[in-house]
Amino acid sequence: MKILWISPWFGNYRIPVYENLNKLTGGNFYIICSEENTSKLVREKLKRTLSNHAIIMSGEKRMTMGSEVSDFANSALVIKKQPGLYKAVKAVGADVIITEGFGGWAPAGIRYAVTHRKKLCMFYERTAYVERHSPTWRSMYRRIMGIPVDHFLINGTLTEEYLNDGLHFKNTPKVKGCMCADSFGLSNAVAKVTDEDKQILRDTLKLKQGLTFLFVGQMVDRKGIKELLAVWNRHTAQYPDDNLLVIGKGILEQPLKEEYSTDKSIHILGGISYDELYKYYALCDVFIMPTLEDNWCLVIPEAMACGKPVACSIYNGGHYELVQDGVDGYRFDPLNPDSIVETLGKFHQSDLQSMGQKAVEIENNFTPDKAAQRIFDACQKVFKK
Incomplete structure (x- = not known):
């Protein structure tokens, strides 16, 4: 055949x-x-x-x-x-x-x-x-x-x-x-990242000691990045040591860099080569995708394969199979500012290691x-x- x-x-x-x-x-x-x-x-x-x-x-x-x-x-x-x-x-x-x-x-x-x-x-x-x-x-x-x-x-x-x-x-x-997703390649690469490697990257980025949230996607309206950034200060008012890493290219990259240039907890890094992304998956504590419209957002299973808890928009078609509230992460409505803030805070009351293990198990079906x-x-x- x-x-x-x-x-x-x-x-x-x-x-x-x-x-x-x-x-x-x-x-x-x-x-x-x-x-x-x-x-x-x-x-x-x-x-x-x-x-x-x-x-x-x-x-x-x-x-x-x-x-x-x-x-x-x-x-x-x-x-x-x-x-x-x-x-x-x-x-x-x-x-x-x-x-x-x-x-x-x-x-x-x-x-x-x-x-x-x-x-x-x-x-x-x-x-x-x-x-x-x-x-x-x-x-x-x-x-x-x-x-x-x-x-x-x-x-x-x-x-x-x-x-x-x-x-x-x-x-x-x-x-x-x-x-x-390319779960094998990413998860294998992440497994090889040492604590020393992570600390070097943390120091380079000048990250604070709280949780590090990671967004990877196009810097466009559809991905909901504006909605996430707009309420981030409400989250850091309660958790001032948290960090948000934003990776991706698009028409919003430069405007958002300028708008949030003074916020030391937000790091808009622009485009990163796919072969280098694993370092950031390894570094983060939680992956977040606030998309306003997606069929099956691939970065969610990518992060899950790397053992990361996920915060996933209800407008991502893949949330049905991939995300179980309180098990491997949480679902939220990016069009509701309170929903974003509440979800970000939930990870501070969660067992992130257990969630990451469950994420790997669920993603293993895909x-x-x-x-x-x-x-x-x-x-x-x-x-x-």
Whole structure:
């Protein structure tokens, strides 16, 4: 069975999944991606992992209607065309095609599967909340494009509910748990960080002796970083020795650096190379994600794999499976300032070590090898059928 995954964009976290899929297929796994939409680091790792089975295309053409300033879902319509894509798909001659959702490069894969009577799986992440502003025409388009799908590969329960109730694919088989973080790589790197290493980093950053909270994500409105920073002073009024590390790039980076430049408990560090992030995961006591909209925020399972308690927004689709209040962390409403402040304070009354251990146990159900196995089993099932 030969599997082809068409995915124009992905991050480092997908490489271990692809590596495991390649092993499970006996070297019969292929990926088609975009040079413009992936980082050099990702492409290098992908080539080392899959060699010539990684097909990297360039020259994508885009047409955008709507606002590109906001990155909230459905704020713009982006139509993508990749010259030579269908020809590349056909050249692989796969038995099973995996597309990313209904749009982007997916139509080429769907067209090939239908035309050549191949099996079609669709990797899908959206939830009803993320798609709350989806126009009727877009939902109708998805219902039509999803008709030939043999199996949906999804992240969790909230995506399943959206596919069943929002798009009416209740009768199409689905497998949950297909989304994961690079838990092996990060957790192994964190385990090698010594107390001396942590102290050197603490001294470099001039951190206080209280708890250190870590945010990693895009510095954009959607991630809720403004809401978190706006109430941080209320938290430090009660816990003055706590620290907040903020890592990420985006249009809000410079304005927020200027706005909070005098607050010595807030450290806005900007972008950090993915291969260096483990140091900050090792250093922090609690990971926090105040996102206002996300399908399955990957930094949450990343932090959990590193043994960190998590504070997670209720607007993150992954909270349903990943976060249990008082067990491995707490859920909160970032649009409610009191909810943020109360949640931050709860960690001072919690057993952080026990929470971190529970986080590892829960995240262990969503590791790259298990995600790959679920995806492979679904592909094998539709192929045999």
